[in-house]
Amino acid sequence: MEKQNMNSLLTKFLKKYPPEDFIRFKKAQYVFIFSFSILSGLLILNIFGLFFLDSSRMIEIAKSSSMLGSSCIIIILLIRSGRVELGANTLAFTACFIASAGFLSRPYYLSGVTMGVFMHLCIGFATLYCSFTVSTAVLLTFFSTHTYFYFFIAKPAATGFLVQTVNSTFIDGLITLTLLYILGTITAKFLNRAVSTAEKESEKNKENYSQIKSLVSTIKNAVIELNESIDKNYNIITKYSDNAQSQAASMEELSATVEEISAGTENVSKATDYQKQSIEELSSSINALSSSIDSIENYGSGMKDTLVAFLKNAKKGSEASGTLDIINKKILQNSNDITLVITIIEEFFDKINLLSLNAAIEAARAGEHGRGFAVVAEEIGKLADHSTQELNRISDLIETNKKDAVESDKVINQILEFIDETMSSLNTLQENAVTTVKALEEQKKLKTDMDNKTKTAIEKTEQINISMKEQQSAVEDIALSIEDTGKTIQQNAENTKILQESADRLKHLSSQIEKEIAE
Known part of the structure; x- marks a missing residue:
């Protein structure tokens, strides 16, 4: 009952997006949940700091979270007004800026471990929920950040075994970002093409129904x-x-x-x-x-x-x-193709969960400096779990669609x-x-x-x-x-x-x- 009430409230909040436009409605839903989760995490962090931290540390946390919190509020308002694309782009650029700034400001031997994961999540979000131009801009920004960090910060300061660590962080980071960008872009294009094909087949079914x-x-x-x-x-x-x-x-x-x-x-x-x-x-x-x-x-x-x-x-x-x-048989085949894509995305979110867990571990090692990032990593893990659940729902809908197609074939x-x-x-x-x-x-x-x-x-x-x-x-x-x-x-x-x-x-x-x- 509580889950139904939450879905009803969320549907009323997203009334600018008709349920018939399933893809756009789900995009708005995911971006809203992501922004609201970050905003809630920042609020909890500030309340915790108000009671358990000294004033100087509390002021530092408030300053660092004010920009991200303001951006989340703006994004929620944009989604409410029906401009989910602009909201998603704003969230991607904000996350890109915070990740790049954090990457450059952290100690050079911790940047790749702590902020690198956040960059990976940002690339995945941009390729799936933003336009090709925005996702490419985010990728180039991260490339520039890695390059500047390597040549002007990490390489001059690294000594001993840290030299190999810095080199590995630079090369592995660029390769991982590139692979995530390519995988996300291909997945997004394939999903859009599959949805377009399904819509065309649905129109043909309506025409044939009228003829019959x-x-x-x-x-x-x-x-x-x-x-x-x-x-x-x-x-x-x-x-x-x-x-x-x-x-x-x-x-x-x-x-x-x-x-x-x-x-x-x-x-x-x-x-x-x-x-x-x-x-x-x-x-x-x-x-x-x-x-x-x-x-x-x-x-x-x-x-x-x-x-x-x-x-x-x-x-x-x-x-x-x-x-x-x-x-009808073509629709059944398209449903099977979409199921394969969903399997790929589930594997992608499993990897995100693993990266989020690693980030939380590294943040715990960093102590007080990694506490804020630990909250963000935890929320990212929750978002990945929620996204996996929604993918399971989509998979169930596709299975239902396949069963309906089989029943339609019998009729x-x-x-x-x-x-x-x-x-x-x-x-x-x-x-x-x-x-x-x-x-x-x-x-x-x-x-x-x-x-x-x-x-x-x-x-x-x-x-x-x-x-x-x-x-x-x-x-x-x-x-x-x-x-x-x-x-x-x-x-x-x-x-x-x-x-x-x-x-x-x-x-x-x-x-x-x-x-x-x-x-």
């Missing part, structure tokens, strides 16, 4: 249109079935009329008129049936075109999902499987639509045959009106026509049943697609 979202919306709209088309076709088929039943009833009435004609010639004229009227009604029903068949054929063609467009969109979705899978594979299943269902639906259109073409042929039969029946009826002698022959012809028409109507009824079953299958497939999209 648009594709799902298109699929939903296509399913809605498909349902509407199926409902219309189903209604037309129902009407077609009703018309077939009406035709069957008309044929029954026509058969009764023929029986009446055979029973007696007295009602021949009336029966003939009734028969003619029934045939005309049959012709009207056939025309209505033809119109219904044409409408169903048009809807079937439209449904076929819709399915073709739907299949194309599904293929595009599959390709986009494949691209997203490749990008993408599920989307690809779903699209494949959808395309398979759509292919089946398209085949059923083609079968329906072919059945409608057969219905059109049957309609033509029915028209011909109806014309024949009308001609026979007219022949009955012309000549009573040909009545029997006409009745037989009509009976044959009725029989053929009955077979045709029966076939139409069977075709209607097939169309209804096809419509039911289409509705079932459409419902399945809609449920899968909703899931």
Whole structure:
């Protein structure tokens, strides 16, 4: 709970840095903690001196810590105002000045041991948190300090075994500073490049997510249109079935009329008129049936075109999902690269901890003169420990990101499987639509045959009106026509049943697609 409260207070203090800008937010956080730790250490040192040291020593400590304390306050105010880069540069230059001044003012046989470590920490901080220009300026300043110290202070004063110590301090110091500068610069550039790549990949993921979202919306709209088309076709088929039943009833009435004609010639004229009227009604029903068949054929063609467009969109979705899978794997690889860099930085901070411990030991050897530096070395060690903890947090975040990338890869594979299943269902639906259109073409042929039969029946009826002698022959012809028409109507009824079953299958497939999209 206390840790959460501290993080909340720190976030409020750094409100100028949005959490979305993770790198800049963390830079401000680290620089603030570093400055605040130094300021706290100086305050504790002055309070300790106030109670346990004499006035002259206390005044000396206050003078030596006033510049560094003032700089830390200015740096904290700069961070608070949102200028973390200027704050980091100020801290680097202040530390550079103090380290150089301390290096030149210490006894020549202790400078390399006491202040050299502080220079190393300053170089590491400048390369990681400051610009290339600032870190280079700090390095050149330390080079100049080492060179001046060696040729004008240490070398003229060194005697005996201290000559070798001074030479080693000069050469080892320059080499160590150079290596730390190169390592820090390369690490900072690699981290910046990795973060930039991750941001670009994140933008690509957002674009691919928008494309998939648009594709799902298109699929939903296509399913809605498909349902509407199926409902219309189903209604037309129902009407077609009703018309077939009406035709069957008309044929029954026509058969009764023929029986009446055979029973007696007295009602021949009336029966003939009734028969003619029934045939005309049959012709009207056939025309209505033809119109219904044409409408169903048009809807079937439209449904076929819709399915073709739907299949194309599904293929595009599959390709986009494949691209997203490749990008997701790139993110996973970048996360692995960042993990390697974090491992290098952890080793770097471990070395800083070791150097800080050595500095504390040397400061203890120096006695009263090294007490102030011991506090600084201790705070630097704490900062290194804290930085290591933050690196572990970053490593945990990267591991979480890798796990999320793996889960995202599973979801993408599920989307690809779903699209494949959808395309398979759509292919089946398209085949059923083609079968329906072919059945409608057969219905059109049957309609033509029915028209011909109806014309024949009308001609026979007219022949009955012309000549009573040909009545029997006409009745037989009509009976044959009725029989053929009955077979045709029966076939139409069977075709209607097939169309209804096809419509039911289409509705079932459409419902399945809609449920899968909703899931």
